[in-house]
Amino acid sequence: MKRRKTQSKSEILAALKTSGGALSHDMLQSTLGTTIDRATIYRVLNRFCEDGMVHRIIGDDGKQYFAICENCGEKKEMHTHNHVHFRCMKCGKVECLKSTPEIDLPKGYQAKMFNMVISGVCGDCTLI
Amino acid sequence: MKRRKTQSKSEILAALKTSGGALSHDMLQSTLGTTIDRATIYRVLNRFCEDGMVHRIIGDDGKQYFAICENCGEKKEMHTHNHVHFRCMKCGKVECLKSTPEIDLPKGYQAKMFNMVISGVCGDCTLI
DNA sequence: ATTTTAATGCGACTATGTTGCAATAATACA
DNA sequence: TGTATTATTGCAACATAGTCGCATTAAAAT
Ligand SMILES: [Mn+2]
Ligand SMILES: [Mn+2]
Ligand SMILES: [Zn+2]
Ligand SMILES: [Zn+2]
Numbered sequence: 598m599k600r601r602k603t604q605s606k607s608e609i610l611a612a613l614k615t616s617g618g619a620l621s622h623d624m625l626q627s628t629l630g631t632t633i634d635r636a637t638i639y640r641v642l643n644r645f646c647e648d649g650m651v652h653r654i655i656g657d658d659g660k661q662y663f664a665i666c667e668n669c670g671e672k673k674e675m676h677t678h679n680h681v682h683f684r685c686m687k688c689g690k691v692e693c694l695k696s697t698p699e700i701d702l703p704k705g706y707q708a709k710m711f712n713m714v715i716s717g718v719c720g721d722c723t724l725i
Numbered sequence: 726m727k728r729r730k731t732q733s734k735s736e737i738l739a740a741l742k743t744s745g746g747a748l749s750h751d752m753l754q755s756t757l758g759t760t761i762d763r764a765t766i767y768r769v770l771n772r773f774c775e776d777g778m779v780h781r782i783i784g785d786d787g788k789q790y791f792a793i794c795e796n797c798g799e800k801k802e803m804h805t806h807n808h809v810h811f812r813c814m815k816c817g818k819v820e821c822l823k824s825t826p827e828i829d830l831p832k833g834y835q836a837k838m839f840n841m842v843i844s845g846v847c848g849d850c851t852l853i
Numbered sequence: 854a855t856t857t858t859a860a861t862g863c864g865a866c867t868a869t870g871t872t873g874c875a876a877t878a879a880t881a882c883a
Numbered sequence: 884t885g886t887a888t889t890a891t892t893g894c895a896a897c898a899t900a901g902t903c904g905c906a907t908t909a910a911a912a913t
Contacts, residue, residue, distance in 0.1 A: 636895095694828070860910085
């Protein structure tokens with residue numbers, strides 16, 4: 598089950614890196630063109646997530662977005678993604694924010710995943 | 726454009742109220758049976774949201790959940806839903822939590838919607 | 854009772870994401 | 884370098900969630 602370095606993989610990773618934010622399948626598809634198949638993009642992204650290089654955000658539009666893991670927290674040696682995201686409703690950009698709010702859960706509840714998205718208008722689009 | 730009181734509407738509202746939490750379409754469908762059509766359920770729920778009786782949560786499973794508005798905040802006379810939700814990965818229950826974290830956004834950013842979901846194991850399922 | 858039109862049921866449709874399978878190509882190894 | 888192994892790909896089919904057009908039904912207004 599060793600991972601191989603492939604064309605698709607490199608291109609997708611590069612696209613995610615240069616974007617700086619989180620990308621959905623269709624954002625990637627339009628960046629990369631039709632050379633790479635839809636299923637391949639999804640499979641590559643899922644592998645990236647499994648390997649912990651990338652985290653998945655579920656937007657309030659119901660779509661999956663993928664972002665390179667950069668400032669993700671290290672909670673007792675475990676990689677966590679408990680930061681908030683912002684999705685601009687005008688330009689579509691999705692980005693990772695710095696804030697990692699502490700939520701206290703009811704007694705006996707165990708948190709495994711965080712998915713926090715604020716949507717609105719980003720700085721660039723506010724100016725317009 | 727006045728709303729009418731219908732059978733479907735009453736049943737769906739009752740189901741939401743007695744559940745106490747947030748329900749997805751398929752949860753409602755299995756509660757109500759096939760007497761009410763799928764499209765109708767969605768349309769009724771969307772109307773409830775428009776009318777501000779119910780709010781919509783996008784789960785980290787990508788599905789829409791709907792909850793009666795009860796402890797939603799009143800921010801300068803505007804109804805807001807900036808509270809966190811919890812989805813149990815074992816029993817599927819989705820509930821509104823009390824916490825309403827203050828997130829500070831980058832300069833120039835405007836927040837319009839909050840969608841915050843923590844998933845994990847709820848109190849009931851932890852005991853098992 | 855009659856009219857008006859909001860709401861419903863049904864089917865078709867879109868969108869997002871996954872999976873099976875044969876073909877391809879990245880790696881390991883002789 | 885040449886060959887064998889198998890991870891990855893492309894394609895098609897599938898699954899699921901949600902929406903929409905349209906004819907029919909049934910609230911509510913008169
Ligand atoms: Mn991460
Ligand atoms: Mn509310
Ligand atoms: Zn992030
Ligand atoms: Zn809620």
